[in-house]
Amino acid sequence: MTFKECLDNRFSCRDFIDYELSKDELINIVELAKLSPSATNMQPAKLSFFSGKSLAKLSDDLLNAVKNNLKSQDIKLYPDIWFEPYKSRRFQTGIRLYEALNIKRDEKEKRLEQWHKNFKFFNAKNLAILHIDNGLNEGSLLDCGIFLANFLNAATYLGFSTCVLGSITEYCDTIRENGVEGKIICGIAIGKKSSDNVNNFKTIRASNEEIIKFI
Template structure:
């Protein structure tokens, strides 16, 4: 396999894994992945990222508190709008296709709110991953820095694949920022962006059989000459 094929394989095999093995991930490997990801470009090289690596007892306590808030149906209080305020075509159709595709794989019927809530709650147990990364950004940084941050996050996920790991990026982990900030000592001058659960895939997990479709080049590429 040549260098290009290695990169392509890491990118195209990256997916949101929703079932992990309890097998621990070594700190040296985590550091290698994050150091590699830090080569992401950023405007004027300001490197706006800040990462909290959460494992062990702290991971379990963070999970317990987030799950408790979810199970008590505490209103979510994300610090920014991740999704459109008003959904429209073609994005609403893509969202529904992905959501119902996963639920169909899991045998969850439309209208089964209890099963849907239980599946959503698995976000807060990090799908069993032994490591969760929490990301925050300074409040006074602008949209360009958020673009930079996205490239950093992608680098983490691709680098993890290159090391034989899988990941699940989770906007849901920003739903209760007060809990996350309190547990991890993040001050109010930073916004909690999201989290990434990371570990080794549980290949027996039913949710991991789902593969969301990708749109073709003809739907998002325009050539000019």
């Protein structure tokens, strides 16, 4: 697989088959992601892996936190007020995703059921929580972003699918109660994709004119 093929093949998997990665398979992904650069070689990124009983308990606890609105967020992932072009990009992505799921706008129960699948990790049998030590500043988030991208691409290269889960980080205290320490950045569902149509959905990329400025 070439580098471009790896980037082209990576997507956010929203339905996984019943396949649990071994510790060795997870370590193989990490070994590649560890090659990521970081400021002064700090290497702040840390991963806590869940599977089996620990995964099931975390899912139950998160769903309970959602039900009881027990929010606790370490890092804000989204703006307080959406503005362009980000508002339109988010809106269009949502529309196209629910079209792939064959869920109409007025089907509120189906939309809620789909939202709750985030907290079931889309049936993945492995979950990683990306986190950093308390006391580290915003620069370490940049390092973690680089590590995260390489982790996702490494998983793709090795034949696995992933989905970054920002939704679960609205409940950081619940995640910490399940053994994760420090600041929670995101979750990563890991496994092998199913043939469900939702996995054919891919997001649209911005044009070069929108993101490039030559000075």
